[in-house]
Amino acid sequence: METKKILHMVAFTLLIVGGVNWGLFGLFGWDLIEILFGGLPTIADILYILVGASAVYIAVTHVKDCKMCASGTSAK
Numbered sequence: 001m002e003t004k005k006i007l008h009m010v011a012f013t014l015l016i017v018g019g020v021n022w023g024l025f026g027l028f029g030w031d032l033i034e035i036l037f038g039g040l041p042t043i044a045d046i047l048y049i050l051v052g053a054s055a056v057y058i059a060v061t062h063v064k065d066c067k068m069c070a071s072g073t074s075a076k
Contacts, residue, residue, distance in 0.1 A: 008065060011054035018051035 017033075024030045037044040063069045 007057070008061070011057045014051050014054035015058055017047075018055065021051075 021032045024032050033044050033047050037047065
């Protein structure tokens with residue numbers, strides 16, 4: 001697989017993990033990363049950093065990678 005595709009897939013997966021984590025936190029006050037890795041604060045911190053970096057990466061590369069954005073069509 002192409003390196004950029006792998007990077008995109010990893011970043012997208014981490015973005016979903018972060019979104020689910022925020023959703024659970026907003027709905028129930030649960031921090032899933034803290035629940036799973038609370039005993040390993042360094043691992044939890046690294047995961048938070050990777051989720052944030054993934055969000056930045058996806059935001060910067062979105063238009064180029066998105067088929068709908070690249071074609072100029074809008075989601076209706």
